[in-house]
Amino acid sequence: MIGIFPLAAIDEVRPGDDLPALLTAALAAAGLVPAEGDVLVVTSKIVSKAEGRFVDLASVTPGEQARELAAVTRKDPRLVELVLAESQNVVRAVPHVLITRHRSGHVMANAGIDRSNLGGGDGEQALLLPLDADASAAALHVALAQRHAVPPAIVISDSFGRPWRYGVVNVAIGVAGLPALIDRRGELDRDGRLLEVTQVAMGDMIATAAGLATGEGAEGVPAALVRGVALPEEHRPAADLVRPLAEDLFR
Structure with a gap:
């Protein structure tokens, strides 16, 4: 049985906050003790906040390319x-849409930059994604291992749109302690047919499941524990989910 447990007992995260300590306290408040196979899904927003990835828009001077794209996108x-x-x-x-390939390789709207739920202010702040989400996930995993006998695996999630479909879903942009991608090519299906292309985006699936608890608006739930997923003993970062440019058929 798979369970998804929201961690709501986390106040507004500020730059420099001890995120592992906040997550540990939230687990305790929810009556949860990490067990084998647990995955702690943490939204990229609170990771970025703790890492101080804020930028004051008043300090930004747009260049010529930015001004040209702003005229096109109306941003x-x-x-x-x-x-x-x-x-x-x-x-x-195009108008109201700017899709880029983030420096991490992920393709997303506005390079993942967010201006919602930033904790007040004058509306002139923007929040960048973590500098290296896989490294942030690894650091959280190590820090939680110092606080729990059985540390949970970590997924750092963000909301992505999808080509040809409306709506956003959560995906993994940082992973530690589990395989973000599981390659099942070479296995046999129930009829004995060889699996030739099947790779499972486990990090994305877990991130999306947690999104049912964390929400996308004013829910105020920045993390969730996913329990009961059968995980192989393999570690692959979220970077492994990014399709190489040579295999991008839609460029």
Whole structure:
């Protein structure tokens, strides 16, 4: 039986906060003791907040490319400048939509830069994704191992849109302690047929499951514990989920 347990007892996270301590306290408040096979899904937003990934838009001077893209997308030129700084390249720019390939390789809207639920302020702040989400996940995993006899695996999640479908789902942008991608090619199905292309995006599946508890708006639930998933003893980072450019058929 798979269970999803929201961790709501986390106040507004500020730069420099001890995130492992906050998560440990939230687990205790929910009456949860990490067990074998547990996965702690943490939204990228609170990781970025703790890491101080805030930028004051008043400090940003847009360049020529940012101004041109802002005219096309009808977005704040300062935000577009930040998006360009966080991206390898622009994938698509149309009114109200700016899709880029983030420097991590993930393709997403606005390079994952967020301006919602930032904890007050004058509305002139933006929040960047963690500098290295896999490294952030690994650090959380190590820190929680010092606090729990059986530390949970870690997934850092973010909300992505999907080509050809409306709506967003949560995906894994940082993973530690579990395989983000499970390669089942070479196995046999129930009829003895060889699996030739099957790879399972385990990190994304767990992130999406946790999204049922964390929500996308004013829910105020920045983390969830997923329990009961059968995980192989393998470790693969979220970077392994990124399809190489040579295999991108839609460029």
